[in-house]
Amino acid sequence: MALTTLILGLVLGGTYALLALGLTLQYGIARIMNLAYGEFTLVAAFCLVALFQGAGIPPLWAMIAVAPAGYAVGWALYAVMMRPLVTRAGNSGRLEVDSILATFGLLFLIQGVLLVVFGANFTSISYLDQGVRVLGVSVAANKLIAFGICAVVGGGLVLALHFTRWGLTLRAVAQTPGSAPLVGIDVNRMARQGFALGTALAAVGGASVAMHQTFSATGGVVFTMKALVIVIMGGVGNIGGALVAGLALGLVETFVATAIDPGLTLAATFAIFLGVLLWRPQGLFGRG
């Protein structure tokens, strides 16, 4: 029982951690607070389902296309929608407010389109849902695969950020954007990359959601909120913190759902969030 909760919690937490990584990349590097983040997750999830049910393409194959597609969409969106805001804001600090308003609008735009195309019903697919025994506990294979994808993508990103020149450049821009041009870093280019990469992570997260969870066109806000809660819990800009906080949130939700009541998971999430905001606003792993 405890072991089941632990394993299922880690599986859920893996998806959350991945989603939080994408959001924190967008906010930390592109300085855009993307309130439509969860909608990108949903778009990817619906695409995966449509490809599976409509064309018979197995989700694992579709997944390979989802990440680059997400990157391309993020890239284009940054160029069309965000860049004018960035240019207009200059150094005035207006970008934060402007981007919140703009992506808030985008949220309803995407949600409206999803409702028209896919309807308001809950959606799920049955794909690789036979049980696999892990440490004596039976876990659906799709959950394990989803977890594996999150672990590989999230872990790979953390390693790349800490051990490659590219990662060092991203961290430099995230921490001190004003100094970046002094070493020849094109901050706008990095911002576009960060935003696109964040969208790609939202898409991979959505694809993994589609493989083992039930979701609906109006549920994007919940993904955004959870990702935001995790980012703040882990400490804004703290990549490792987001990973740990994501796994922790998955564990807590699974525990609350199995031991108390599934209806209380969201309440538990926000109770933790409030607690963190009140007692450790710098995040569980933040300094100071």
Place this chain on the structure above:
Amino acid sequence: MLEVDLLSVSYGKHVALDNVSLTVSPGEMVAILGANGAGKSSLLGAIGGRVTPAHGGITFEGADLLRLPDHARVEAGIALVPEGRGIFPGLTVAENLTLGANPRHARAGADAQRAEILALFPRLGERLGQVAGTMSGGEQQMVAIGRALMSAPKLLLLDEPSLGLAPIVVQEVFAALGRIRETGLTILIVEQNARATLALADRAYLLEAGRITGSGPAQELRTDPAVVRAFLGGAIPAEQ
């Protein structure tokens, strides 16, 4: 190598630089002396791309520099150590140096360049793992200069490298500048510490309220009565 031609910079109505012209030849060390608010940082900022001039031109190795955005000027071979140093305070000394070698032309020789910089500032070698923001002002200045050198520049722009440092550290910084100069690197330096700067530089320009009011070989300016009065304070230093 560098030609600044009738350059003007304004902030709103305030004119910070008024038709400033100067040249820097390859291998030269040129100083700009001026009081607070004379426009020294605005001048270096315009060359480094941090400030957009109202009019005038800047050419570097014959190419129009104003067409390049700030980050591309580093690729072109101009490294700026700005006032306030502009290091990455949250990253380690080693990471700051690595980032310095970000321009494409600097990557191949980065290891050798790094060894030279650590020989120049041995203190950095002992502190490679330290987070740069926790270092003393003098050490941060060494990080800033070291990082600029990592980009293998053709022209080094220094904005008051001795600002806010204790006299002993100022000496250390100027000693390092002397050794950098011996490598033949072209340097344009802005300073208020006129005595130490004129001892190192080949030529200097005097900047007052946004205009160039004088220029000449550093040797001559050191004994020029007007310069002595304005920048060196007190009597003409004893010369042998």
